[in-house]
Amino acid sequence: MDINIQNKVSQWLNGNYDAETVATLKKMQAENPDELTEAFYRSLEFGTGGLRGIMGVGTNRMNKYTVGMATQGFANYLKQSFEGEIKVALAHDSRNNSRFFAETAANVFAANGIKVYLFESLRPTPELSFTIRHLQCQGGVVLTASHNPREYNGYKAYWNDGAQLVPPHDKNVIREVEKITSPDEVKWTGGEANITLIGKEVDEAYLQELQGLSINPEICKQQHDLNIVYTPIHGTGITMVPEILKRYGFDNVHIVEEQATPNGNFPTVVYPNPEESEAMSLGLKMAKSLNADILLGTDPDADRVGIAVKDNHGEWILLNGNQTAALLFNYIVEARKERGLQEPNDYIAKTVVTSDLIDVFAAKNNINCYNVLTGFKWIADLIRRKEPQERFICGGEESYGYMIGRNVRDKDAVSSVAMICEMAAVARSKGKTLFDQLVSIYTKYGYYKEHLISITKKGMKGADEIADMMRGYRENPPATINGSPVVTLFDYQLQQIKDIKSGEIKPIDLPKSNVLQFLLADGSKISARPSGTEPKIKFYFSVNAPLTSAADFDKVTAELDEKINGIISDMKLK
Numbered sequence: 010m011d012i013n014i015q016n017k018v019s020q021w022l023n024g025n026y027d028a029e030t031v032a033t034l035k036k037m038q039a040e041n042p043d044e045l046t047e048a049f050y051r052s053l054e055f056g057t058g059g060l061r062g063i064m065g066v067g068t069n070r071m072n073k074y075t076v077g078m079a080t081q082g083f084a085n086y087l088k089q090s091f092e093g094e095i096k097v098a099l100a101h102d103s104r105n106n107s108r109f110f111a112e113t114a115a116n117v118f119a120a121n122g123i124k125v126y127l128f129e130s131l132r133p134t135p136e137l138s139f140t141i142r143h144l145q146c147q148g149g150v151v152l153t154a155s156h157n158p159r160e161y162n163g164y165k166a167y168w169n170d171g172a173q174l175v176p177p178h179d180k181n182v183i184r185e186v187e188k189i190t191s192p193d194e195v196k197w198t199g200g201e202a203n204i205t206l207i208g209k210e211v212d213e214a215y216l217q218e219l220q221g222l223s224i225n226p227e228i229c230k231q232q233h234d235l236n237i238v239y240t241p242i243h244g245t246g247i248t249m250v251p252e253i254l255k256r257y258g259f260d261n262v263h264i265v266e267e268q269a270t271p272n273g274n275f276p277t278v279v280y281p282n283p284e285e286s287e288a289m290s291l292g293l294k295m296a297k298s299l300n301a302d303i304l305l306g307t308d309p310d311a312d313r314v315g316i317a318v319k320d321n322h323g324e325w326i327l328l329n330g331n332q333t334a335a336l337l338f339n340y341i342v343e344a345r346k347e348r349g350l351q352e353p354n355d356y357i358a359k360t361v362v363t364s365d366l367i368d369v370f371a372a373k374n375n376i377n378c379y380n381v382l383t384g385f386k387w388i389a390d391l392i393r394r395k396e397p398q399e400r401f402i403c404g405g406e407e408s409y410g411y412m413i414g415r416n417v418r419d420k421d422a423v424s425s426v427a428m429i430c431e432m433a434a435v436a437r438s439k440g441k442t443l444f445d446q447l448v449s450i451y452t453k454y455g456y457y458k459e460h461l462i463s464i465t466k467k468g469m470k471g472a473d474e475i476a477d478m479m480r481g482y483r484e485n486p487p488a489t490i491n492g493s494p495v496v497t498l499f500d501y502q503l504q505q506i507k508d509i510k511s512g513e514i515k516p517i518d519l520p521k522s523n524v525l526q527f528l529l530a531d532g533s534k535i536s537a538r539p540s541g542t543e544p545k546i547k548f549y550f551s552v553n554a555p556l557t558s559a560a561d562f563d564k565v566t567a568e569l570d571e572k573i574n575g576i577i578s579d580m581k582l583k
Contacts, residue, residue: 010046017049017068025193026074033066050469053079054183061154061163064106071162074192076110076152080117081195082186083148083166086178087123091147091169096124098144098207100137101152102310103244103271104162107131110152114164119200129208131271133245133311135421138171139215140207142416145169153310156282157543159275171418172389176520216249219424220256222414224344225435230258232434236301239426240265240292242281243272244309249423257427259434263299265292275309283308283315284409286327293317293325303433303443307422313409314422316429318443321562330407331364331459332447337411337425338367339450340432341403342374351376356395358388358404361501361524362536362549366450366457373454376402382501382522383538385410389418407459407549448559456556458569462548462582463540475539475546482525482537490529491575499526535576550576 010018022034037045048067053060053075060079064071087095099115101107108131115127126144128137134151141149147169154161166174166182174182189195223229237259241247247269254262267277268291275281278288283306296304296317304317304325317327328336338357345351356377359367371378377399381387388404392415395401405411410420413428436446451457466474486498488509498507499517501524506515524538536549552572556565577583 010042011050014046014049018045020191021049021066024191030066030072030074037066047468052187060166061157061161063160064162071106071110071154071164073109073113074195076113076164077117077192077195077197078189079164079166079182079186080114080150081121081189082184083150083182084118084121084123084196085185085188086182087148088121090178094124095122095148096126096144096146098126098128098137098140098146098149099151100128100132100134100140100149102134102154103131103273104152104154104309105159105273106162107152107273110162110164111150114150114152115204116198116201117195119203120196120198122200123203125204126207127204128211129206131245131248132212133249133421133423134165135312135417135419135423136211136215136249138167138419138421139218139417140211141167141169141171142418143211143214144207151310155310156280156284156308156313158280159273167419170389170393171416172393173384173386173419175386175390212249216253216256218414218416219253219427222424222428223257223431224341224348224350225431226258228438229431229434232437233258234261235259235303235430235434235437236299237262237430238265238292238296238299238301238304239263240268240289240304240306241271241311242268242278242283242288242306242308243270243275244281244307244311245271246307246311246422246426247271249311250305250307250426253423253427254430257431259430263295263301265295267291281309283313284330289315289317289327293327297325302437303430305426305429307426308409311422312420314411314425314429315409316443318433320444321448321559326444328443328447329459329461330405330409331366331457333409333429334359334363334405334407334411335366335370335450335457336432336443336447337429338403338405339370339446340435341413341428342371342376344435345402346374352400354399355402356399357402358391360384360387360406361499361519361526362538362547363405363407364457364459364551365534366454366553369454369457370450382519383524385412385418385420387520388412392418407461445559448556448562451556451562452559455553456562456565456569457551457553458566458573460550460573460577462550462577463545464548464582465543465545467544471544475544478546479523479525479537479539486525486527487580490527490533490535491572491579493529493531493533495527496530497528499524499528501525531572533572533576535580548580548582552576
């Protein structure tokens with residue numbers, strides 16, 4: 010075992026840790042040294058999703074001590090950054106230990122003299138973002154691992170604008186956390202009077218905010234019987250989604266009962282992720298039996314939403330995040346224009362790995378579309394930098410996250426569900442389905458088809474393998490992919506765009522990020538990005554072609570699928 014790992018284990022065995030933790034460590038030493046290495050080979054760091062890891066003992070695990078130390082570091086930094094009374098808001102999802110971790114964090118903040126607003130029970134992550142702004146807090150934390158498997162939990166830290174931490178605050182918090190080398194340096198108790206439980210009053214303010222986002226409320230009421238199936242996949246969505254749909258006027262909403270009760274074991278799914286067809290299978294079964302108009306599912310902390318609709322053959326299909334984003338952005342921009350709400354300084358935003366169809370659509374509608382790094386903290390950072398000169402309308406990313414309006418500064422599945430249903434109601438009022446609308450967008454702006462492959466590489470060895478893959482692509486980029494020359498290389502780590510033929514290099518005006526993109530002569534784009542929250546490397550494929558009429562949809566789909574498969578095969582990714 011590495012000497013650094015041995016030293017960390019020794020500190021835990023001999024430090025002021027509870028008896029159960031020490032007993033577990035001793036058992037791991039005797040029976041499973043490999044697991045012990047995985048638990049201590051690094052310390053959890055704030056990535057695109059904050060602190061996130063498998064629950065258990067060790068510096069590389071989510072437990073009372075890593076949560077407490079992170080909170081102490083965050084508390085120290087808040088006290089350095091703000092004068093006078095400091096307030097934080099705390100929320101948690103349905104995961105195992107989430108309430109315990111939330112209460113642990115609340116106690117540490119409170120013991121440091123910080124005023125704490127702790128939700129009385131589980132709430133969606135976007136409501137926490139709203140609450141920070143609503144209660145004028147200096148920071149906040151939500152305990153969640155989003156859509157990760159059941160063994161994970163996480164700690165998302167937020168700043169006073171309701172957004173997740175970005176530089177320099179993220180690195181500064183890490184620096185403060187790293188100064189804490191023992192649980193003896195954490196203030197665990199003594200400030201309980203600083204904790205206030207919150208609930209219904211904040212819920213009402215949040216719901217009223219989301220109601221105000223509706224663009225066509227009268228059409229929602231006309232189409233009140235839109236046949237909606239919804240599943241919270243055992244998560245927090247059950248607390249807010251049915252109520253916001255009711256307030257939008259929809260009264261024909263069916264909840265998937267097997268997945269309605271919050272449960273950190275997620276008993277009906279392997280991955281509680283609406284991106285996974287398996288997680289949506291019970292909802293699809295109900296949607297088919299009820300001949301529903303639309304199916305929606307949210308992840309455990311209700312910041313991501315997946316939808317299913319009937320295609321041009323009447324078959325139920327799950328839309329991917331790019332398709333939903335294209336539909337949603339198109340609806341919001343066009344509906345605002347029709348209602349006379351559009352302003353010259355309006356803009357939308359997306360991440361660099363989200364469909365270029367949105368850039369094309371925005372340009373032809375004379376609205377700015379800004380591209381940012383992956384993670385909603387970068388969209389929130391953009392809003393912060395652009396206001397008040399420019400007006401943010403909506404933003405999103407391909408991984409099923411969307412943000413509407415300016416008063417929630419993180420992806421929000423609650424508002425997205427409401428707006429997607431409004432969009433479906435408006436389409437229905439015109440005798441169309443959402444799939445009809447999607448094909449119409451393709452015929453107008455071009456058919457962009459995307460595909461994602463995630464390759465999992467677990468543990469310390471896996472992290473090295475992912476680093477080697479990225480190094481290979483960076484140092485020896487392919488000259489051609491699937492027979493088409495690579496014409497442009499986007500390297501977000503080096504912050505440069507390189508024209509392969511001329512050698513000309515242009516700067517990328519974004520923070521450094523370990524992302525590579527290859528643009529091919531035929532218009533295809535391939536992106537490679539290690540995940541910031543999971544032991545994965547993700548490959549994003551985007552191809553496009555004109556679609557002259559809806560009648561050609563199946564034919565062009567087959568051609569684009571063939572091109573994607575050719576790229577994947579040539580890159581030896583299957």
